Amino acid sequence: MQRIVRWCLENKSIVILATILLIGSGVYATTRLNQELLPDISFPIITISTPVAGAGPDLVDEQVTQPVEEAINGVQGIESVRSTSSQGFSVVLVEFDLDADTEEAESDLQAALDGIQLPSQAGAPEVESQSASEFPILSLSLAAKGQDLADLTGYAEDEVVSSIEEVEGVASVDVIGGAEKRIKVDLDPDELKEKGLSTDALVGAISGTKVDAPVGSVSVEGRETPVSTTSELGEIRVLEDLPVGVAGGDTGAVEAAPPVDVPEGAASGAAVPPVGTPGGASAPPAGTAAGTTTSPAAVGEPVLLGDVAEVREVGSDLS
Numbered sequence: 001m002q003r004i005v006r007w008c009l010e011n012k013s014i015v016i017l018a019t020i021l022l023i024g025s026g027v028y029a030t031t032r033l034n035q036e037l038l039p040d041i042s043f044p045i046i047t048i049s050t051p052v053a054g055a056g057p058d059l060v061d062e063q064v065t066q067p068v069e070e071a072i073n074g075v076q077g078i079e080s081v082r083s084t085s086s087q088g089f090s091v092v093l094v095e096f097d098l099d100a101d102t103e104e105a106e107s108d109l110q111a112a113l114d115g116i117q118l119p120s121q122a123g124a125p126e127v128e129s130q131s132a133s134e135f136p137i138l139s140l141s142l143a144a145k146g147q148d149l150a151d152l153t154g155y156a157e158d159e160v161v162s163s164i165e166e167v168e169g170v171a172s173v174d175v176i177g178g179a180e181k182r183i184k185v186d187l188d189p190d191e192l193k194e195k196g197l198s199t200d201a202l203v204g205a206i207s208g209t210k211v212d213a214p215v216g217s218v219s220v221e222g223r224e225t226p227v228s229t230t231s232e233l234g235e236i237r238v239l240e241d242l243p244v245g246v247a248g249g250d251t252g253a254v255e256a257a258p259p260v261d262v263p264e265g266a267a268s269g270a271a272v273p274p275v276g277t278p279g280g281a282s283a284p285p286a287g288t289a290a291g292t293t294t295s296p297a298a299v300g301e302p303v304l305l306g307d308v309a310e311v312r313e314v315g316s317d318l319s
Contacts, residue, residue, distance in 0.1 A: 045130045075108045205242070
């Protein structure tokens with residue numbers, strides 16, 4: 001140590017020059033560093049989200065969450081798996097090693113879930129990695145005194161979101177809360193009885209309008225691409241013209257006709273099969289004159305939803 005000190009004292013100019021060079025290099029390197037408020041940091045955590053319409057937490061856990069956990073059990077590099085089963089939704093949180101490649105891990109999870117068997121009402125599992133760049137950096141609250149919440153929600157979706165998305169550097173804008181427009185169907189018991197239809201028949205016809213069916217595949221340069229058909233009911237008029245059966249096709253008694261809520265924009269496009277026996281002349285009951293019918297509606301006549309129900313738009317407060 002004494003030799004080093006003695007050498008520094010004997011060569012002061014060299015020591016001073018080296019010190020200046022070291023300080024100058026540090027200042028220069030500092031000015032060249034990239035500085036970001038929210039740097040793009042990838043966490044070794046991947047979420048698997050699966051919507052299950054109309055299912056309770058117990059059913060979601062048994063038929064969706066547990067099969068997903070079993071399917072990804074063989075993926076390499078997993079440190080821990082945590083899951084949450086709630087009303088109509090399943091979330092599985094998968095944590096990998098710190099040195100794991102997030103993109104490769106995401107691909108492995110997606111491959112493990114390709115052949116999974118889930119209930120028909122469950123959507124496809126969505127695999128997403130967590131990144132610091134995905135966290136929101138700005139939150140805005142809208143309020144309008146004396147204005148309808150549905151109108152305010154429409155203004156936020158049509159005006160505010162589009163204006164913010166036009167700003168350079170904005171990746172996405174989401175609206176949370178507000179009011180969701182829904183379509184309410186009030187059934188008429190007298191009309192149902194006259195047409196010979198039951199409440200269950202109408203509920204089944206409306207539920208059967210959801211279609212996402214494969215229709216085949218297309219071959220492009222030797223590669224097969226699957227093709228499926230989807231469509232939407234976006235207007236009340238279209239829902240009113242929905243065939244729900246044939247007059248006299250369902251002779252079930254109608255005691256009560258509860259209203260049916262249908263989310264606006266529900267998928268449709270499938271032909272609704274006739275409810276009950278196909279149309280045709282029915283034999284008059286004993287004691288009736290020949291040539292008369294058993295009901296005012298002609299047997300076999302198509303019945304539209306608007307003939308037996310009132311279809312109207314309502315707002316659902318989500319705030």
